[in-house]
Amino acid sequence: MRDRDLLGSILFCLSLNYKQMNLYYAPAFFWFLLGKHFDSTKINSSIKRVFILGMVVIGTFVFCWLPFLGSLETSLQVLARIFPVGRGLYEDKVANLWCSIEPFVKLKRIFTIEQLIKLCRLDTIGNQFLLETNKL
Secondary structure, eight states: OOTTHHHHHHHHHHHHHHOGGGGGGHHHHHHHHHHHHOOTTOHHHHHHHHHHHHHHHHHHHHHHHGGGTTOHHHHHHHHHHHSOGGGOTTGGGOOHHHHHHTTTSOHHHHSOHHHHHHHHHHHHHHHHHHHHHHTO
16 A cells, blocks of 8 residues: 555554544545545455455554453443543534534533434534535
8 A cells, every 4th residue: 555544544543542533534534545545447456455454444443442342341431431422512622513502502401411412423424424425
């Protein structure tokens, strides 16, 4: 792989496991690398390159998570620390929409934390879909 894409993928996976804020960049990394390594005129070599890239990503995550995979409880504790949604949607000031709405509409009074998590997920997926279909 040229241009150090494998090293970049490893480093990005490490950053994802360090701080959830880096998920913001994940769709851009994914589509860029997929577009760069998939050539419709060379299907076999494209599949091989994408497979190698995928194995590097999976291997990096396994390496990071291996110490915590001993029990489900430990894994869930780690996930709760990476995604601290129990403390609200405003962790690390990454949720600009929610921070903008909060002074006018007290979302925590209207929705439960579980409902707010679902709304955030839906908002993220919807925005990603709009960005991909409109190529903004």
